[in-house]
Amino acid sequence: MAVYDRFLTGDVYEQRAAVDGLGRLGPQAASYAGQLRKLLRRKDPHGWLRLGAARALWQVAGETSTVTPVLEGVWDANPHTRTAIAQVWSDMGLAAASARPLIEAELSRVRRHNAVDGGYSSAQVVDDERLLRACRAALTAVAG
Structure with missing residues (x-):
């Protein structure tokens, strides 16, 4: 924890790196919840x-009312975060029910953010399938 x-x-x-490590510690790192809340308010152009x-913060303190609106904002601000956010919502389950419209909208898109016109990447399909999964x-989890 000193690191x-x-x-x-x-x-x-x-x-x-620090917040990822604290999250992996779970409730043992609950004393860091205040610092994590401060980081939620930091200017972060890419989210x-x-x-x-x-x-x-969700992993160490189980906070959902603080976390869910932040995740929804980052979802809108940076589409490249969506796979990771969907995984968090899946873990949160019913507590992330307010995210259901965002998830449904993503699933209903014929073409998602990771399909680049005129570009080539062997990872585009793999990334898209990962996002869809x-x-x-997440939709199953938040719907109960």
């Missing part, structure tokens, strides 16, 4: 730090 203390005040990459802090699992 996480140091990393929480480091650069954004160190902070992301990755806020996503990590929200996931960790995560969304289906």
Whole structure:
């Protein structure tokens, strides 16, 4: 935990590593909930730090009312976070029921954000299938 203390005040990459580690510790890291809440309010243009802090806060303190709106905002701000967010919602289950319309909208899209016109990537289909699996699992979980 001493390493996480140091990393929480480091650069954004160190902070992301720290929140991921704290999340893996679960309730043993509950004393960090206040610091994680502060990170939720940080300016984060791509949302990755806020996503990590929200996931960790849910894992260490079980907070859903604080976490769910943050995840919904990051979902809208950066489509590349959607697979990870859907996995969090899947873990949260009914507590993330407010995310159901976002998940359903993603599943109903014929073409998602990861299909690039004129571009080529052997990972596009794999990434898309991963997103769809995560969304289906999340929808099942949030619907009860």
